[in-house]
Amino acid sequence: MKNTQPVNYDVIKNEWQLLINKTNTATHQTLIALSDEEIGSLVDAYYQYMLQDEKAQLFLSTSQVEERLSASMINWLRKVLGSSREDLSELIAHQRKVGEVHARIGLPIELVARGARKLKYELFQLLLSKAQLTAAEINQAIFFSGMAIDSAIEVMTVAFTPSHQKMMHDQEHFRLLTVYDDMSVERERQLGALKDWENQFIYNVATELPFEERVLLSDSEFGLWFSHKGQHIFRQPDLIHKIDSLIQKIDRLIATEFANDSADMLSRIHLLRLLRQDVEQVNMILSSIFEEIVKSENGKDPLTRLLTRRFIPTIMRREIALSIGSGKSFTIALLDIDYFKQINDSYGHSVGDNTLKSIAVWLHEHVRSSDYVFRYGGEEFMLLLVETPLAQAQTLMERLRNDIASQVIEVDVNTSFNITISAGLAEFDNHPDYQWLINKADKMLYQAKNNGRNRIESYSLGIEHTL
Template identity: 40%
Template structure:
């Protein structure tokens, strides 16, 4: 069934209101304004009792904002409604539905909360005692029908946004192996071999178990956990690679601490596991070909298309594994002067050279995006505040030292401002992006060529 337009929804909402008397509409508005707080609190308490809701609602900012938002929402549904009011109310319900889809709150939890709120409304209405008979039934019906219509508008927006996100996610899953299949294959084979050589050297020189490199935290392991596992999700080869890494880090390596053991069987098993990982990795790459959609033509970095998918996946990973990550929003200072003074070809050269510099200063598991114009974004996986701050300062200094080469043998010095935001547990990636953007704005306002951390 096609989604109703905003105009059609406003007509339906207006027709709903016309079915009830003006007295009932005035009464319910006053009633909801006076009882908005207990209704919101009841909604929140009922939702938190569901184990499926706590991951979304337990965050401090969500909790504090939800109470006030719910109070405004309850009263706003029954406010005086001109055509413009109805369009605004419908837009609000659609925005709520889109946010729910973005942070992946199950629809049934929202509907359960609405049902609980209607029950509480009836309880409060009975306790109020001012209405009885037909008046009571009319107000109860107006309340129930209005909340149901609001839920319908939310659900339509949720379904549309969720379908769109799902299509983008599937496209990204196929694409996320990154730049070039052949070069990425060799890069990751090399990273796996490098880890294996470091491990053998560490064992030969008598390093303690704590000092031996873990496969899950080496260059290959970080790449596979954050990119490869998602790109090849659902394949038996990916599952076997993950299983092999767990076996190596959690089962085999601890055995080397036992002095009395003969190490030869463990070394053979280690070799077999690494060979299996390498075989499965080769097989996965052979099954996939290069996909270019979603890559910026000029810089070859990812474009905005996959940013929501990447951020959502990273938030889910961080919440499930207790991991940290950070985003850096980077902007070239006075870029317009470069285009105006040297021409757009020179500006393109600067963007391309900067993109190469960012790639060379990132790890395999990190993500790089060109957001548009002279603005870039770097997502740093498995990185807390101190590590992100060091990485940002290193990038800023590297750009400041770099000699940017322009057409006709010209050179140029460039600086960059950076806004930094660390994941704080909030389930909506837009909140993190806003914090990073605000930090970038402060860096610009504070004189440029600096790193500012989001509050």
């Protein structure tokens, strides 16, 4: 990625300060004196407008506005309009942070500009309605407030650009990343999963298993893998679209034709032939994609062969979008090897490295092919469990914790030891910033360590008041 020149925010700060100095005290006081009701009405109009935008709905919800965003926007507008009495360095630092968050969640910059335009329009209308102000005073207030908001948005945009460029670079790299050590093995695994589903479905029909107990292809192991990984790492959008269309076609066939339990045997055989034809097409297309995919090992941890944290933003942004669109939640887990430093100190770093590699293997054995496993750093790992609510994730992690505790790490023929892990879980709560979710899981990991280690702690509503 091409390096971006460092931004000199002092230029923006100096021009903003000059704007403040050249604006008379009465104008500053007019804007500072806007009532809570007036500021609140501006923010309400802003969010009512933004919630009508289809793109904005991916990042906003009525509950988020009411519970958190409205108060934050009121505070932001107060500080920008009252920037004459603010520490300008701190105010600019806050705008930079906001811009970086916008880049992190993938918020389109045009939405920010559109929102600013609407906010200024409502503010200008409010100022024009103030009969006690002269035309000159109104013009001064409109000029300063517009320039101050533009200055804040400029800082956000400048901070947004390099973060967004890095995000796009990593996203493109991940798209090219196969994330597998051996593509031939992964090819056989997924084609096998597809065949297993087909055979199981045919068996279920033959044995007259109740319709509601039959698994749709999209909900199968293969379907989850394709939805959460296959579509993202393959570069042939036309072929991906064909597979997706075939999966939907197969699911419709199951939901309509196979739902008729009274159909005779000949009708069922005919339907099964149609289903097998579609599954075979999926098989053929998938095989061709695997044959053409370009293998790239960059981005994997060289020791454990897991994904590095570099790709967490790309993957989590995608999972957040999928979760919001489908209404199906996901859970992340941050886990840490207990007393890992003692292992290195007692047995040496080579044994420590082997321990990390063993953990990586055990993690993969306990998750589905649709889930993600990262080496988060040092002896810390992160799991992203797709379409997995918190209760289900807790069960999985407890099983993982117990299984790891039962494993034996051999140093030599006479020496061995056991290890344990601590983990923190957090379920996606519709907050668009993935770092918000990671921070919650990290708090729970910290709590698990404080509570004695070798345990799982989960984030729940209201728990932040006790931390």
